Amino acid sequence: MVLAEDLAKQQRSISVAEFFEKNKHLLGFDSPTRGIITTVKEAVDNALDACEEAEVLPDIFVAIRKVGTDVYRITVEDNGPGIVGKNVPYVFGKLLYGSRFHQIRQSRGQQGIGISAAVLYAQLTTGVPALVISRTGANAPAHRFELMIKTETNEPDVLVHEEIDWDRTHGTRIEIEFRSTLAAKKRLLEYLRYTAVVNPHARITADIDGELTVFERVSSEVPPCPKAILPHPHGIEFGALKRIAAVSAEPLDEFLVNSFSRVGKKTAEEMIALANLKPRRKVKGLEAEELKRLLAAMQQVKVPAPPAQQCLSPIGEDLIRKGLEKEIPLDFIKSRTRPSTVFSGHSFIIEAAIGYGGKLPAEGSGQILRFANRVPLLYQQGACAITGCVSQVNWKAYGLSQAGLPAGPVLIMVHVASTNVPFTSESKDAIASIPEIEREIVLVLQELGRELKTYLNRRDKKKQQDDRARAICSIIPEIAAKVSDIVELPPLDTSPIEGKIMRKLVAKKRTSDGTVSIDVHNYTAREIAFTLYNLSRDDAADAEPKPDFVDAFDGEYNKVWKCLLAPGTVWQVTYSGSGDGSIDLRGVEENQKVVVDLDV
Amino acid sequence: MSREEMDLRAREQLVTIARGWYDQMRDGLVPFIRLPTRTKQNIEYNDESEVWTYGERESTRAATSEKSAVHLLKMAYVIGFLKQQLAEGRSSTLRELYYISEGWKRAKFGAQDESNRLIEDLEILTDLQREAFHLRPEEDGAAIFGPLKLRESTQRGVREIHCQEDVGEAGYPIPNNVDTLDFIDHDAKFVIAIETGGMYARLMENGFDEEYGAILVNLKGQPARSTRRVLRRLNETMDLPVVVFTDGDPWSYRIYASVAYGSIKSAHMSERLATPQAQFVGVQPSDITDYNLPSDKLTEQDVAALKSELTDPRFATDYWREQINLQLEMKLKSEQQAFASRGLDFVTKEYLPTRLSEMGII
Numbered sequence: 001m002v003l004a005e006d007l008a009k010q011q012r013s014i015s016v017a018e019f020f021e022k023n024k025h026l027l028g029f030d031s032p033t034r035g036i037i038t039t040v041k042e043a044v045d046n047a048l049d050a051c052e053e054a055e056v057l058p059d060i061f062v063a064i065r066k067v068g069t070d071v072y073r074i075t076v077e078d079n080g081p082g083i084v085g086k087n088v089p090y091v092f093g094k095l096l097y098g099s100r101f102h103q104i105r106q107s108r109g110q111q112g113i114g115i116s117a118a119v120l121y122a123q124l125t126t127g128v129p130a131l132v133i134s135r136t137g138a139n140a141p142a143h144r145f146e147l148m149i150k151t152e153t154n155e156p157d158v159l160v161h162e163e164i165d166w167d168r169t170h171g172t173r174i175e176i177e178f179r180s181t182l183a184a185k186k187r188l189l190e191y192l193r194y195t196a197v198v199n200p201h202a203r204i205t206a207d208i209d210g211e212l213t214v215f216e217r218v219s220s221e222v223p224p225c226p227k228a229i230l231p232h233p234h235g236i237e238f239g240a241l242k243r244i245a246a247v248s249a250e251p252l253d254e255f256l257v258n259s260f261s262r263v264g265k266k267t268a269e270e271m272i273a274l275a276n277l278k279p280r281r282k283v284k285g286l287e288a289e290e291l292k293r294l295l296a297a298m299q300q301v302k303v304p305a306p307p308a309q310q311c312l313s314p315i316g317e318d319l320i321r322k323g324l325e326k327e328i329p330l331d332f333i334k335s336r337t338r339p340s341t342v343f344s345g346h347s348f349i350i351e352a353a354i355g356y357g358g359k360l361p362a363e364g365s366g367q368i369l370r371f372a373n374r375v376p377l378l379y380q381q382g383a384c385a386i387t388g389c390v391s392q393v394n395w396k397a398y399g400l401s402q403a404g405l406p407a408g409p410v411l412i413m414v415h416v417a418s419t420n421v422p423f424t425s426e427s428k429d430a431i432a433s434i435p436e437i438e439r440e441i442v443l444v445l446q447e448l449g450r451e452l453k454t455y456l457n458r459r460d461k462k463k464q465q466d467d468r469a470r471a472i473c474s475i476i477p478e479i480a481a482k483v484s485d486i487v488e489l490p491p492l493d494t495s496p497i498e499g500k501i502m503r504k505l506v507a508k509k510r511t512s513d514g515t516v517s518i519d520v521h522n523y524t525a526r527e528i529a530f531t532l533y534n535l536s537r538d539d540a541a542d543a544e545p546k547p548d549f550v551d552a553f554d555g556e557y558n559k560v561w562k563c564l565l566a567p568g569t570v571w572q573v574t575y576s577g578s579g580d581g582s583i584d585l586r587g588v589e590e591n592q593k594v595v596v597d598l599d600v
Numbered sequence: 601m602s603r604e605e606m607d608l609r610a611r612e613q614l615v616t617i618a619r620g621w622y623d624q625m626r627d628g629l630v631p632f633i634r635l636p637t638r639t640k641q642n643i644e645y646n647d648e649s650e651v652w653t654y655g656e657r658e659s660t661r662a663a664t665s666e667k668s669a670v671h672l673l674k675m676a677y678v679i680g681f682l683k684q685q686l687a688e689g690r691s692s693t694l695r696e697l698y699y700i701s702e703g704w705k706r707a708k709f710g711a712q713d714e715s716n717r718l719i720e721d722l723e724i725l726t727d728l729q730r731e732a733f734h735l736r737p738e739e740d741g742a743a744i745f746g747p748l749k750l751r752e753s754t755q756r757g758v759r760e761i762h763c764q765e766d767v768g769e770a771g772y773p774i775p776n777n778v779d780t781l782d783f784i785d786h787d788a789k790f791v792i793a794i795e796t797g798g799m800y801a802r803l804m805e806n807g808f809d810e811e812y813g814a815i816l817v818n819l820k821g822q823p824a825r826s827t828r829r830v831l832r833r834l835n836e837t838m839d840l841p842v843v844v845f846t847d848g849d850p851w852s853y854r855i856y857a858s859v860a861y862g863s864i865k866s867a868h869m870s871e872r873l874a875t876p877q878a879q880f881v882g883v884q885p886s887d888i889t890d891y892n893l894p895s896d897k898l899t900e901q902d903v904a905a906l907k908s909e910l911t912d913p914r915f916a917t918d919y920w921r922e923q924i925n926l927q928l929e930m931k932l933k934s935e936q937q938a939f940a941s942r943g944l945d946f947v948t949k950e951y952l953p954t955r956l957s958e959m960g961i962i
Contacts, residue, residue, distance in 0.1 A: 464665075467666045472630070472669075475663065475666065475673055476625070476631070476669060478706065478707075479625075479672055482676040482677060482680055483622045483676050484622065486615060486676065486679055486680050487615060487619050489622060492622065492626060494625060496628040497628055497630060501630065
């Protein structure tokens with residue numbers, strides 16, 4: 001018994017703050033490098049959420065400054081609605097304090113852990129208190145706080161609180177200092193860039209150790225703020241049901257209708273009958289056994305999906321495209337927003353986009369951008385259901401090579417918007433494998449894959465045509481010259497081959513012995529009017545015929561000829577020069593012309 | 601046929617290809633060539649000649665894409681070059697040809713493999729050998745040592761050479777163009793082609809050639825065309841049986857196959873180069889256990905090569921299937937020099953005499 005008593009002396013409750021102090025990795029503070037990203041992410045998430053609620057266009061400023069050896073000061077400021085003075089210490093100085101935890105709607109942050117965890121991390125590594133300034137409007141003063149967290153009790157410790165003048169009318173600014181490195185600078189900018197992609201209505205300015213980057217907004221519409229909805233009968237668990245039942249003064253039939261979404265009188269009656277209970281009984285008095293029966297009945301009865309339009313805020317196909325295009329140059333992009341669906345009573349919507357070409361690296365695995373409720377997911381790509389779904393799709397069928405992930409200059413973006421995003425852990429890095437979600441992701445990727453294939457086919461066809469044009473108009477004449485030489489017969493004219501195969505307007509530039517000649521053959525069956533542009537360093541003063549006009553700038557001359565060419569005839573211009581530069585035919589449809597530069 | 605006549609014929613054949621293209625283009629056609637498909641899927645066993653040659657499958661290469669057009673352009677440049685080389689009575693190596701193409705701008709070769717392959721295409725199209733174009737490989741042919749007297753017409757006159765009495769320890773080196781060789785006389789019972797120089801030297805040192813009347817031929821790995829041609833001619837014109845003695849691994853079996861049945865790359869020449877009567881001595885997989893030879897584990901590549909040989913039509917005999925499956929089972933391979941573990945004389949006193957009498961050679 002002595003041992004038990006000894007043990008008893010050591011047994012005491014642990015505060016959440018103490019727990020997280022020991023388990024920093026659970027919140028994404030596993031390393032100092034990552035700490036910076038997590039802090040910025042939490043602050044920016046909060047700022048975007050707040051601006052959305054207040055329906056203002058977010059203007060977010062992020063600064064990271066080195067203030068000592070390995071010590072960095074992180075500043076995040078927004079133009080959101082601000083936080084009332086008395087709440088500031090709790091928002092930043094108490095873990096698990098928040099406004100969104102009890103609401104069923106799409107939001108970035110939820111548990112109220114993130115930013116206060118950053119404050120805790122700062123005080124653990126440097127001991128410097130966090131500085132918070134917040135103002136709720138033109139008529140209110142700004143509050144300035146210096147605060148810390150009492151780890152034993154998980155309560156805020158306010159060191160300084162004063163009212164100050166602030167040149168912003170509303171918004172919040174937080175500054176924290178902690179020991180870290182800027183090794184993850186690239187990743188941090190990536191995070192901000194991807195945040196800008198899925199929040200095209202936000203302007204984000206980043207000042208990282210003096211280096212300024214601005215992610216400009218492309219939409220000036222504030223997305224509608226998702227509204228909280230009642231829990232769905234299929235998405236509730238026993239504990240939650242017991243809790244709300246305990247505080248209700250209503251009889252069972254009214255309780256079901258008033259406390260849950262999509263439950264009408266008829267549905268309620270059906271559930272009560274199935275549970276074998278009396279409709280007019282007060283729910284407060286139900287025994288645990290009866291509640292269990294009720295819960296089973298609630299899950300069993302068919303109920304329409306929750307009202308997704310209200311509680312979810314997808315980005316939309318148009319804005320996804322705009323958001324991606326402004327940050328990543330692409331040759332092709334398509335986006336899709338799927339209709340809303342449900343898993344375990346939680347609404348969700350899958351949105352995705354596929355991009356190709358542009359500046360994406362031609363070799364290696366394609367790029368995957370993962371998002372959950374408009375927040376980029378940067379870590380644990382391999383553990384994420386999105387990655388699994390991307391690998392599961394047969395991309396070879398859509399014209400891409402594939403080794404697990406699709407390879408080549410391809411970008412795949414997937415956004416999961418839900419009232420309850422199922423993450424694999426509290427650091428919110430990866431989405432868990434939920435069959436309903438995976439099914440939707442695979443479907444949308446297949447849809448986009450088909451779009452990509454159409455694009456690639458069209459592009460390949462164009463490539464093949466260009467390839468053929470080069471073979472016919474530029475290499476065959478060389479073969480002809482060499483072959484005529486070998487067989488010792490007169491030089492061959494290959495223009496009949498060109499005409500027969502091409503049946504187009506063919507322009508050719510060729511330079512030999514300081515003479516540039518450009519021929520245009522009309523191999524079509526009709527008269528064609530064209531404009532020939534020839535941009536080069538040659539002034540073509542002795543051109544025959546003379547250009548219709550010449551534009552000179554920076555030592556280059558853009559020479560322009562306009563001409564009407566009868567079918568089966570040739571137009572030619574020659575002048576002395578070096579033959580560098582380029583030629584182009586305009587006023588002729590793309591599929592009706594071939595331009596070949598034999599000097600290249 | 602005199603040298604001049606041969607040169608004239610080669611020139612005519614080459615110009616005929618160019619003439620074909622000239623006519624095609626004059627008639628408003630895109631120039632093209634037609635060649636047999638040169639893959640494992642398109643080699644067939646010829647019952648009459650008992651060697652493997654290209655089958656019926658053909659592919660057409662027309663100048664309708666940049667890549668194919670450039671290919672034809674390269675071929676035109678090579679034909680032009682060879683025509684001139686023949687006219688001037690010069691010759692060059694395959695490697696020199698590759699470097700000469702440096703000056704051909706768009707018709708320049710990317711690698712020597714490409715120019716070598718193109719020359720093989722020309723051999724197929726003209727039904728001539730590259731020697732007829734005055735092209736030679738840079739690698740030396742193999743060496744011969746044994747009771748054989750031959751005559752070689754060199755650029756500096758005709759030489760008669762006895763391959764035991766007139767040569768040093770390295771043996772008589774086979775020239776690149778074996779059409780300049782005539783076999784005069786021999787006192788041999790058979791020809792033994794050996795994969796490695798080490799084993800060739802061992803047989804020579806042990807006097808195996810004298811004791812058994814053997815002509816030793818050092819293959820030096822995968823044998824050059826000239827070596828294979830010499831083996832064929834020794835077999836055909838001198839009526840000498842040919843046996844092949846290699847290491848006991850899948851790559852060495854391929855050396856035997858190219859000697860006996862012809863290679864896929866030069867299947868158009870199989871009838872000149874392959875010796876269908878050539879027999880495999882060893883090292884057989886069964887020898888590894890029978891003689892308890894020191895051995896190595898098969899690598900993954902070895903296993904893959906053995907499995908691929910099981911589907912190679914050239915190895916589709918009971919003997920090879922049995923040996924290959926046995927080797928896959930025991931997962932071991934041995935080099936021919938592993939016989940040294942039983943003493944330096946073992947291979948010439950025990951192994952070869954036993955094996956060759958089993959095969960009915962001695």
